Structures are given as C-alpha cells and as structure tokens.
Amino acid sequence: MRPAAETKDFRRDLVSLLPKLRRFAMTLARNANDADDLVQEVCERAIARSHLWNGEGRLESWVYAMARNLWVDEIRKRKVRGGGALDMFEQDELNAEATAEKAVYANQVQKMILSMPEGLASAFLLVNVEGHSYRETAEILGIPVGTVMSRLSTARIRLAAMLAENTERRA
Secondary structure (H helix, E strand, O other): OOOHHHHHHHHHHHHHOHHHHHHHHHHHHOOHHHHHHHHHHHHHHHHHOHHHOOOOOOHHHHHHHHHHHHHHHHHHHHHHHOOOOOOOOOOOOOOOOOOHHHHHHHHHHHHHHHHOOHHHHHHHHHHHHOOOOHHHHHHHHOOOHHHHHHHHHHHHHHHHHHHHHHHHHHO
16 A cells, blocks of 8 residues: 555646646547546546556656557447447637637647547657657557657648648638
8 A cells, every 4th residue: 555645646746647638638539528538537547546556657658558548448338339430529728828829829730630530649749749759659559669650750741731731721
C-alpha cells in the first residue's frame, strides 16, 4: 500500500495532466462527450491502479496508453452492439484567454487535426503538441517507431495542405 503522501502526489500529478489527457481523448473519440467519458474512465482506472505505477518513465505516457487501450475496447464494444458510427465532436475552446483572432485560428487548427484519421491525429498531438519522443509515442500507441514517423510525416503534410487551402480561401 502506498503512503498517503505518495497517493496525494499521484492524484495531484494526474489532475495536472487532465487538459493534455482531454486533448488526446479528443483525437481518439472525435466527440466531446465521448472524450469526457474516456477521460473520466481513465482517471478512475489510474487511481484504482495507482499501486501498479512504478514511478519509472512518464506518468503521462502510462495514462495515455491506458486511454488508448480503453478506447480500443470501447470501439470493439460498439462494433459488437452495432453502434460503431461515431458522432462528430462538439467543439470546445482551445484557450479561453487567447485573443479572439488567436482563438479562431486555434479552433480551426484543432478542427483540422481532428479531421485527420485517428492514427494521424494522435501521433501528431503526442509529438508536436505534447512533446513526446517518437519512441514514447510508439509505446503509447502500441505501434512501431517507423509507423509513428510515417504517420507524423503524413499528418504534417496534410495539415500544411489544409492550412494553405484555408489561407487561399481567406485571401
């Protein structure tokens, strides 16, 4: 059993990860309600299994891998129930303190990222937004490092094309 101080530290660290975890959940679920449900389930499971956390590596990676595994399980359940189609996500503000123009741009970029297939969006978010290494991202997503590199390259090319198209439309 963990001492009370370690339990408080674990929970504090988990709470500090919530914004990042929610962004990651959005790349998986594509729907704000499903993402919120996933985050809640991950937090419940992480707290219940905190005794399994050995303190090595990044807590963030452990929690992200848990989220991915729970989401894969959820998709399998939905396919069995016949409700496999996912609704489009409900857009949240990325940063309430940003200026209106920056918020609109950030919102557009988030929509662009989330419009990519799940594997591309997740790899992009983990590496480019959250700062994980390719190796960490591969472990979180359960794929080879080469696949991370390929997905990341594809995601960057797609995002650049979408941004260029968006810029052309505004001009």
